[in-house]
Amino acid sequence: MSKLTPAIERESDQKPVVVVKLGGSMLDRLSEEFYQSFTELREHYHCIIVHGGGPAITLMLKRLNIETEFYEGFRKTTKETLEVVEMALSGKVNAQITAELARQSIRAIGLKGSDARLLTAKFIDQEKWGYVGTIEHVETDLLLRCLHADYMPVIAPLGKTTGGQTVNINADLAAAAVAKSMNAEKLLFVTDVPGILRGGKAIEDTTPEEVASLIETGLIYGGMIPKVNAAVEALSDQLQEVMIVSGEQPLIKHNQLKGTRIQARRKEGVK
Numbered sequence: 253m254s255k256l257t258p259a260i261e262r263e264s265d266q267k268p269v270v271v272v273k274l275g276g277s278m279l280d281r282l283s284e285e286f287y288q289s290f291t292e293l294r295e296h297y298h299c300i301i302v303h304g305g306g307p308a309i310t311l312m313l314k315r316l317n318i319e320t321e322f323y324e325g326f327r328k329t330t331k332e333t334l335e336v337v338e339m340a341l342s343g344k345v346n347a348q349i350t351a352e353l354a355r356q357s358i359r360a361i362g363l364k365g366s367d368a369r370l371l372t373a374k375f376i377d378q379e380k381w382g383y384v385g386t387i388e389h390v391e392t393d394l395l396l397r398c399l400h401a402d403y404m405p406v407i408a409p410l411g412k413t414t415g416g417q418t419v420n421i422n423a424d425l426a427a428a429a430v431a432k433s434m435n436a437e438k439l440l441f442v443t444d445v446p447g448i449l450r451g452g453k454a455i456e457d458t459t460p461e462e463v464a465s466l467i468e469t470g471l472i473y474g475g476m477i478p479k480v481n482a483a484v485e486a487l488s489d490q491l492q493e494v495m496i497v498s499g500e501q502p503l504i505k506h507n508q509l510k511g512t513r514i515q516a517r518r519k520e521g522v523k
């Protein structure tokens with residue numbers, strides 16, 4: 253048997269990592285061109301998708317006559333709700349995304365964060381939210397193995413506690429945790445609006461400080477709050493900018509994407 257060259261030494265493995273979060277708000281409207289653009293993105297980056305699916309979960313719960321509510325952006329998740337969350341995220345949304353990518357001949361591999369200790373989580377506040385968690389550890393080795401074998405991981409935001417309980421995780425937080433642990437160079441939040449809007453127009457560049465004041469004034473509200481908080485949380489020496497972009501534009505010409513860029517420090521010359 254021939255000895256395998258350690259993957260890390262191959263040139264293609266030196267590519268930086270980009271994490272793309274696909275928001276549930278846009279999932280049913282992503283074009284073929286959008287999915288196709290991962291082919292180009294993959295020429296420059298190792299790509300990882302983390303997806304949401306809030307609307308798909310809510311629809312499935314409604315069909316089953318199960319009431320659902322959110323506190324501070326997180327869905328209250330009972331045992332019964334959790335079953336539906338798993339079904340919707342893993343059985344429907346994850347399968348839908350990997351199928352679309354396969355149609356573009358992209359070697360996408362669907363992964364549940366709750367499998368193989370990919371996302372180890374802890375309860376946030378079980379009394380308040382039930383089976384909802386935040387991420388304590390990302391099994392980066394598993395993701396690296398996929399990337400080095402040229403598979404593109406597509407991750408459903410489910411986690412497992414150290415006690416073995418599956419939990420529901422907000423997808424924006426999951427994407428930020430994966431980006432941080434993987435030392436990603438870019439994190440893109442793909443959603444149904446072209447960035448943080450002010451007076452009907454997207455703010456092109458902003459900072460964590462400005463984002464905090466926009467939350468305080470109420471300009472940023474609802475589902476945009478966990479997104480910008482996750483974006484700010486993900487910023488680091490390695491990941492110096494995070495973008496919020498609309499799924500209406502394909503991810504080609506990734507350096508010219510239109511949307512809101514959140515940077516630890518504003519670029520000189522940009523007001």
Ligand SMILES: Nc1ncnc2c1ncn2[C@@H]1O[C@H](COP(=O)(O)OP(=O)(O)O)[C@@H](O)[C@H]1O
Binds near residue numbers: 275479
């Ligand atoms: N300042 C803002 N600019 C743009 N969208 C905002 C803003 N504040 C709140 N939002 C809301 O955030 C939504 C996007 O968040 P969300 O619905 O959670 O999307 P996703 O499912 O893609 O994560 C927008 O559709 C909009 O209703």
Ligand SMILES: CC(=O)N[C@@H](CCC(=O)OP(=O)(O)O)C(=O)O
Binds near residue numbers: 421
């Ligand atoms: C704890 C929690 O709220 N989990 C989310 C997981 C899906 C998600 O975050 O989807 P979007 O990105 O489409 O909003 C939920 O149950 O809706």
